[in-house]
Structures are given as C-alpha cells and as structure tokens.
C-alpha cells in the first residue's frame with residue numbers, strides 16, 4: 445500500500461504541509477518550486493546568470509538589469525536579496541514545465557539546496573500529487 449499522503453497540501457498554509465522524506469519528490473508536482481526563491485549575488489553567479497565581476501557591482505543596478513531580463517521579480521535593497529521570477533502559474537522560470545524538474549539543478553541556489561531543512565516550516569514540504577501534463 446502506498447505511504448504517500450492522501451491529500452494535497454496548500455502551499456499557502458504550512459499547517460497542511462507534510463513531513464518531508466526524499467521518496468516524496470518522485471511523486472510530487474514540484475510545489476516547492478512555486479514558493480518565492482530569494483537569492484544572493486553568489487547564487488546568481490552559481491546559476492550562471494551573472495559573472496564573477498557582478499560581486500563588485502552596485503546591487504541596485506544589477507537588480508535593474510536582471511529585472512529587464514525577466515529573471516527577478518523583486519529586489520530587497522537593505523539585504524541585497526533578489527527574488528527569482530515566476531511564471532503565470534506561479535512556478536519558477538527554471539522549472540521544466542512538463543518534467544517538473546529543475547533545469548539548472550547543478551547550479552541551483554542555496555535556498556533550493558536547503559529546502560526543506562530551512563524554509564517556512566522546516567522539515568515539512570507542500571506535497572501535491574504529480575499531475576499529468
């Protein structure tokens with residue numbers, strides 16, 4: 445008998461999230477890749493979106509360029525944190541829409557690497573059964 449959760453979680457309500465275990469990912473619709481992803485310049489370099497020289501660039505100017513390229517949807521100046529853009533359906537622009545897999549997995553940012561160890565509800569994730577597309 446399957447030990448998968450019976451119900452889909454509501455990503456906006458962490459009380460509905462399920463205790464994370466690696467096996468869930470294979471059956472999930474990658475809902476974690478619809479949550480806002482905050483990144484730093486070092487992440488952007490690792491993702492191949494900017495080069496090493498960007499470390500010395502004024503973050504506000506960098507944010508403007510990234511927004512123009514459609515890569516970020518928000519910039520928080522005080523913490524120099526960029527929020528990655530999402531598609532109309534809420535999913536990250538780096539998520540393959542059919543396979544529901546990260547297209548930059550090897551270079552994914554720290555926020556994604558550390559999910560769900562850290563995040564809105566550490567140790568829990570917004571599991572949703574995989575949909576046919």
Ligand code: SF4
Nearest residue numbers: 477536538539546556
């Ligand atoms: S960068 Fe990759 S792992 Fe992170 S949210 Fe986007 S698709 Fe998911």
